[in-house]
Amino acid sequence: MRLLHWLSESTDERPDAVRVDDRAVSWVELRRLATAVADDLRGLDRVAVEATTDLETVVGVVGALLAGTTVVPVPPDAGPMERDHILRDSAAEALLVPARDAPRGGGEALPSVPVDLSRRADTVHPEPDPAGTALILYTSGTTGAPKGAVLSRRAVAACLDGLADAWDWTPEDQLVHGLPLFHVHGLVLGVLGPARLGGRLHHVGRPKPQRYAQAAGSLYFGVPTVWSRVAADPDAARALRSARLLVSGSAALPAGVFADLAALTGHRVVERYGMTETLITVSARADRPRRPGTVGLPLPGVRTRLVDEQGGPLPADGTTMGELQVCGPTLFDGYLHRPEADAASRTPDGWFRTGDVATIDPDGWHRIVGRAATDLIKSGGYRIGAGEVEDALLAYPGVREAAVVGVPHPDLGQQVTAYVVGDGVRESELIDFVARQLSAHKRPRQVRLVDALPRNALGKVQKSRLVTD
Structure with missing residues (x-):
């Protein structure tokens, strides 16, 4: 057939x-x-x-x-x-x-x-x-x-x-x-x-x-x-x-x-x-x-x-x-x-x-x-890789570290949320930057500027702590 x-x-x-x-x-x-x-x-x-x-x-x-x-x-x-x-x-x-x-x-x-x-x-x-x-x-x-x-x-x-x-x-x-x-x-x-x-x-x-x-x-x-x-x-x-x-x-x-x-x-x-x-x-x-x-x-x-x-x-x-x-x-x-x-x-x-x-x-x-794993986010029916969004954030001048997670959202299922360590960066600029570099639906809905990311003894970012904080 x-x-x-x-x-x-x-x-x-x-x-x-x-x-x-x-x-x-x-x-x-x-x-x-x-x-x-x-x-x-x-x-x-x-x-x-x-x-x-x-x-x-x-x-x-x-x-x-x-x-x-x-x-x-x-x-x-x-x-x-x-x-x-x-x-x-x-x-x-x-x-x-x-x-x-x-x-x-x-x-x-x-x-x-x-x-x-x-x-x-x-x-x-x-x-x-x-x-x-x-x-x-x-x-x-x-x-x-x-x-x-x-x-x-x-x-x-x-x-x-x-x-x-x-x-x-x-x-x-x-x-x-x-x-x-x-x-x-x-x-x-x-x-x-x-x-x-x-x-x-x-x-x-x-x-x-x-x-x-x-x-x-x-x-x-x-x-x-x-x-x-x-x-x-x-x-x-x-x-x-x-x-x-x-x-x-x-x-x-x-x-x-x-x-x-x-x-x-x-x-x-x-x-x-x-x-x-x-x-x-x-x-x-x-x-x-x-x-x-x-x-x-x-x-x-x-x-x-x-x-x-x-x-x-x-x-x-x-x-x-x-x-x-x-x-x-x-x-x-x-x-x-x-x-x-x-x-x-x-x-x-x-x-x-x-x-x-x-x-x-x-x-x-x-x-x-x-x-x-915690690195695949399902938001609004889309599957979004956290690593891809992190790579885009790290390309922005002044961003030193970035971790992206999915947090519960009543409409989207999960919301793309980024935690960023950087110098002189603003949330709106980072969101717009990612939307221009990747598909718009992959942009973070929220960027939280933090002094440091939680890591374990081996230096790996502990994303579970970000989701629960």
Whole structure:
């Protein structure tokens, strides 16, 4: 089966089948637009995409995948350091940009390929090898610059088919979401999902409660920050009663938000779990009751286990906590150019070390307890590496030391907070500086100027003391 099966075979000519903000096309029209892009990409192995939230991004990504060209999404709010790293590290050969921006290019010595919505084609491109790379998604780790996770076409297909099974996702569904188009949730699930499984897609632009309410979809995606805002708008929440399924991911959904949504919408939210490196591996199901605070059962073909700090097996008794490890068809092929990081992420018998602490009930339900390390911050649905933010802060004149942590936040889940030792620096200047160097969502929401950072006898910063102080 083709990766984008529905798109490739569909005869759906409804003019609003695929809507991004205020622009819409039919599936047939989307295929013809994307095929014109695919024709332009012949012979290219790897292309970066300006992953703005617009129809051009959808057409560009789909066109590249039709051509068998690997897609490297670039966050639209990426600062120069992050952007340059992604383009250099990925070795992208060209940059897909909206036709209106093509003369500008990417600001790099990299040719731009315009995504022109006035051009259409009907070329039939052969289906690429399922083992070929579909996407390289850059993910923040605990230290240094983001790493490129290499995801095969086969892994993407396995993830989407597993979700179709878990969520009863069919061509009768209309998916509604307002998620960014440069990570797994918004791009793989939110765009490639409908292109493979069928139905209609409505990307509402900014995920405001009223926009969700007005979309009249059957299947809604959101991160906890989005769902907390929907729950705080009772009229918008009640408008979702006609939906079939509400799905939350990218971070833990607070139990209070789960309860509020159940009362207002009549829906108990489906929670699921995954990572850039694994795609979605565990999810609650549409055909079973849901339990707040849990992320459900493994998808078809996925296996999970808990281990202790020495790698020994732990029981699935619902109380014993251990590191969650996973294996199965959705796993990535490795980190680009990072063999040491790749080796460290896997056990000798081939399981992926998630770094997340979990419990597993005797009946297989999973609960994610927290991060094994304190350096990966989940804020507003984004995964933010503390080390990357620290590196940016240390580049600011006068900053001598910096430590970044995630502190609890009622809306974002965690708030990026920086502790800085410096000379003559101001909080607002540091926040603005990081926002210009990295993606805006990675900026500290708060900078605390301190005389010294707490360290242990070996000189390592004790971040746990910062979080509790």
